[in-house]
Amino acid sequence: MRKPSATPAPPPAATPTIHGWCPGALRPMASGDGWIVRVRPHAGRLTRVQAAGIARLAAAHGQGAVELTRRANLQLRGVAPASHPALLAGLRALDLVDADAAAEQRRNIVVTPFWEPGDATLALAAALAQALAAPDAPALPAKFGFAVDCGAAPVLRATPATIRIERDARGLVVRADAMPLLARATPHDAVARAMALAHWFAGGDQAAPPPGFHPAPLACRTAPRPQPGPAPGGWLVATAFGQLQAETLARLAEHGDLRLTPWRMLLVEGARSAPALPGLLTDPADPLLRVVACSGIEGCRQAAGPTRPLARALAGFVPAHGLLHVSGCRKGCAHAEPSVTLVATRAGYDLVRHGKAGSAPDRQALRADELAAHLAHAWDTATTTQDAPPHEATASPPL
Ligand code: SF4
Structure with missing residues (x-):
């Protein structure tokens, strides 16, 4: 059986990285709009105090927003190198920083x-x-x-x-x-x-x-995607593209401790109804739940075009069972599973009807104003993680 290879020794802390290293708090990642500082809450849970504290830190040292990640962490964008020490001190005071960068990376x-x-x-x-x-x-x-x-x-x-x-x-x-x-x-x-x-x-x-x-048989890699609403332990609320304004996070923390999820949703512990706060998606039928997109050209140097404004504009064309992934490049950071995917290129947008951002496209160099027409039949034969069969099915291939 082939095993993953051993990782190289981590570089020194507080040096931003781009390749081969997941960003952390101690080891931020340089991006097009500044450093990305990723926080890994213990057990994926933020107390009210921690959530309110992160909101304050995001407003003071980042772009005033947090992002929920696919591994149930959260990250601040746009952090200036000069702000990093103060941000780290604030995170340490909230018990959200590991002993060193290697330990932080292992606690995945x-x-x-x-x-x-x-x-x-x-x-x-x-x-x-x-x-x-x-x-x-x-x-x-x-x-x-x-x-x-x-x-x-x-x-x-x-x-x-x-x-x-x-x-x-x-x-x-x-x-x-x-x-x-x-x-x-x-x-x-x-x-x-x-x-x-x-x-x-x-x-x-x-x-x-x-x-x-x-x-033993391999576990199936698919699972039904939860929707906003009541859930074991509380109430799930979603955010468009996993982005949450710091003020909304602070106000959400007034409703209960928060559990992070890998679905770009937060579970408000003990909540019996959806908190009515700006920027939260609480209706399972909201079209914005059917689109995912990376930061695109506004936040990433590798992006060849805008992503999130396009995804917003196209959300209404995605059928209820579908999922549209708009990626700034073929790396596909926002979504790792096959879906209907649009990939920005210097010549326009490539369309993958059922695949990942790096898959061979079915159509190439489409203009933004013709994408809606091309999406009309894109889900006729495609399947997505949202309509995949429940887990406990058969063996599935490795990632
Ligand atoms: S998919 Fe490409 S453009 Fe989007 S965040 Fe990743 S590297 Fe940047």
Whole structure:
């Protein structure tokens, strides 16, 4: 079985990076509109105080907004290098910064937002974070990640992760994502099993899998996408393109602690109705829920054209079951799954009817004013992650 290769040693903190490194708070990423500083809340949860504090920091040191990411983190854009130390100090005061950049990168954990008290999710997430911060933690590739997905049913199957802790009818399981390996676990040994598997991956040799792991069918990578509305633990609210104004975040925090999700939504803990705040999408039928787009030319040097204004304009042409991805280039940062995709190029927009931003286009160099007509039949044969079958289906290919 082929394992991910070991990651190179991290560069010094506070030096921005572009390639091969996920940005963090200690290791921002340079972008077209300044540094991107990504924050990884513990267990994907922000207390009211932390959320209000991030809102203040975003207003003071960023562009006055936060972005929700596909790995249930959030990020500030437009941070000036000179502001970074003060921003870091503010994040440290909120307990949102790791000990060093390597530990920050290893703590790549996405947690189901639908955990319930007593289902072991929070304890497992905390124990896993502790294990990844330990001196003997393995050096892991940049994109190596964990999913703690042991609520009533797995909901993170479509979210990239290398190792998953899940629950089935018989209890907890630890599974590798891209190879058919699974171990049964208890709340007491699940993290140890996950770390044993991580060490095995990091070893890069062909040794036998760790004790307890045995061949098992691959988990399906698709899962129904949750919609705004009531959810286990609270109320889900969405944002267009995952963007949230700092003021809205601060006011949202008045309604409860917040759980981040990989669907560019926030779960307001304990809420019984949708908070009525500007910029929140609370109607599951809102067309803006059917479009995703990266920052495009306004925020990324690699973009060949605008993305979000175009996606807004085209949202009404996307059928209820569909998803339109508008990408500033073939990298496709905003959406990793196949969908109807428009890719900006220097010559216009390429259309991929069912694929990723890097897939071979079906039409090329389309003008913005002719895209709506070309989209009219784009979903006739395409399938998307939104209408994919529920999880627990058959084997699926690796990412
Ligand atoms: S997809 Fe391309 S243009 Fe968009 S954010 Fe990523 S690198 Fe930039």
